[in-house]
Amino acid sequence: MxxxxxxxxxxxxxxxxxxxxxxxxxxxxxxxxxxxxxxxxxxxxxxxxxxxxSALGRNLRRQRTGGIGLLVPDITDSFYARLTDGVLSCARSYGEPVTVGVTGDDPEREAELIGTLIEQSMDRLIAVPSGDGEMWAPALRAGLNVVFADRRVRADVPSVVPDDRAGVLTAVEYLAGLGHRKIAYLGRHGQSQRVAAFSAAIASLGLPADRDLVVHARSSRDSAYAAAAGLLQHRPDVTAVIAGGNVLGEAAVLAARELDVRIPRDVSLIMFDDVPWAELCSPPLTVIAQPAQDIGYRAAELVLRQGRRPPTVTLPTQLVVRASCGPKVSVPRR
Amino acid sequence: MxxxxxxxxxxxxxxxxxxxxxxxxxxxxxxxxxxxxxxxxxxxxxxxxxxxxSALGRNLRRQRTGGIGLLVPDITDSFYARLTDGVLSCARSYGEPVTVGVTGDDPEREAELIGTLIEQSMDRLIAVPSGDGEMWAPALRAGLNVVFADRRVRADVPSVVPDDRAGVLTAVEYLAGLGHRKIAYLGRHGQSQRVAAFSAAIASLGLPADRDLVVHARSSRDSAYAAAAGLLQHRPDVTAVIAGGNVLGEAAVLAARELDVRIPRDVSLIMFDDVPWAELCSPPLTVIAQPAQDIGYRAAELVLRQGRRPPTVTLPTQLVVRASCGPKVSVPRR
DNA sequence: ACCACTCATGGAAACGATTCCATCATGATT
DNA sequence: AATCATGATGGAATCGTTTCCATGAGTGGT
The missing domain is CATH 1.10.260.40 (lambda repressor-like DNA-binding domains)
Structure with a gap:
């Protein structure tokens, strides 16, 4: 052949x-x-x-492989797909190849992938970190040039993240303005920043604090659905939900339909991350838009342009009001 | 630091x-x-x-870089994201890194990316080809081990593709069974297989042939919207549309709303590729589901396991009926 | 007791590029 | 005219691994 x-x-x-x-x-x-x-x-x-x-000969002599490693939890998630697109777009203008790995938010898989990357002598890495900061010590000691995207788990690693604090605050304020007091946060692992911001926002507005109002899912769609359904079923007193990502939002809408909970009449929903289908959804979803592509692009710039690197770049989010939030119902569901 | x-x-x-x-x-x-x-x-x-x-030393000696190159038109498109996920999933079990590039369906960019890959001595490539078959001659001569995914543009390269013929036929038959006679196909470049299958299906059912009933868009969302809007606006006689991908389908729904064309009352819509939001959409979209992840997985298997390689693997599609198709309206719109 | 044969072992070449360093030519300065 | 500085040039070392080949030890057979 x-x-x-x-x-x-x-x-x-x-x-x-x-x-x-x-x-x-x-x-x-x-x-x-x-x-x-x-x-x-x-x-x-x-x-x-x-x-x-031959890049092989050159790299061996230079003792470093060009190119960028990129680790995302799930390439199937539109947010990370767009982030990846941003990285690829920036890398292309530098002529640098990008090696992508999916971690599934599993620290073990993440470590394994980092190992593969180090074996390739790849010295530049953009990662959406799954584990805690400790895990990264060996990689950093190995001279790896790391930039975190979307999440920040170490202060000594440059990071490009959405403005979670402002985003969450905007969402909570908007819902509170509509009269909601029992607001739940439906998140996934690795969103500690956002959960902290959520608790702070709740407290600053004088709403009742309740640890059970934040629910965590793993990164699969099944897990997201289970978490959403569980929340809607066991907490008929919550009247508003903030979904911490488009997969979670999708699961929330699906679960609500299945349980015959109407949006926004019975419960209001705000989703993090604006995706094309948010507008097509029934009802169209009110969202906190995040600049996913920009996050990737900026992270790539940071990892490619060595030198003076700001510790953290924070990119603004934006509330896009559509039709999935309404005033608080006067009587609790059921 | x-x-x-x-x-x-x-x-x-x-x-x-x-x-x-x-x-x-x-x-x-x-x-x-x-x-x-x-x-x-x-x-x-x-x-x-x-x-x-060090993979560097090994690869130099062995005269080949491990790893797989993957070229997709748009990583932001759920279909290609899932395909990519399939490739990554298979590659991971072999411990092979995957280098991803997006072509934007532009043959020039594609050629450029192939060049980068060859420079890296990458000898295995999975591609959703943008250009015609000719373009690939140099790459093949360079000893590159290529597998095509989603589209087949050369007979001498192993390919993994969805069963376009059957998928299109199923869609057309379903719509014809509902009484539709003027059926349009809204596709993107690189879908010549499917367009041929569409024409064949139309002919085999004795429906009127009309070349203007297939409309092409480039791979951007803007282009897709323009094509969809143009079709709905200039051809009030078409009563059913087949969208050749989820981006096209999304554009069709958006354009229909904008133009106040109701689905399925005014026009029926079938979308290629089942995506999570198809169910959330208003109305829920009837789709031809494609095994995107499988396509990627099988392609990776093919490119990793050398040796006896079947020329073409065809994977089945499936009609999922939801609510975007209805009987033909008796009077044409407008 | 000798030969043939197997098997573990280490030295060295090879892969293809970059880069140090010595060499040589040329022009300028003293 | 002799010396020095400058700049172009090519040989050779180097990067880390795999693999060829020669060597030596040990074993079994005649």
């Missing part, structure tokens, strides 16, 4: 064809100094032979 | 620590023959020093 796998042109052959030494070829091709005459000869020979320098 | 970038342990140091030669270490670690005694010494030394072989 495939041909005789034609051998690759090496720098030695180019040198021979141009009648110069390999060192000169290398210099010309990587912008070193050379006389106009030899430069031309080398360039001509390289073009004629269609020479492509 | 980052520490003194501790130097990497090399095989030479392990050999020294174990009191053997480097060749022996290499043999032990890659499963060659060695006496039980030395094997143990080597393993102990490697463990003690936390030795990780």
């Amino acid at each position: 495939s041909g005789p796998a034609q051998r690759r042109i090496t720098i030695k052959e180019v040198a021979e064809a141009a009648g110069v030494g390999v060192a000169t070829v290398s210099r010309v091709l990587s912008g070193g100094s050379a006389s106009a005459e030899t430069r031309e000869k080398v360039l001509a020979a390289a073009a004629r032979l269609d020479y492509r320098p | 980052s520490g003194p970038a501790q130097r990497r342990i090399t095989i030479k140091e392990v050999a020294e620590a174990a009191g053997v030669g480097v060749a022996t270490v290499s043999r032990v670690l890659s499963g060659g023959s060695a006496s039980a005694e030395t094997r143990e010494k080597v393993l102990a030394a490697a463990a003690r020093l936390d030795y990780r072989p």
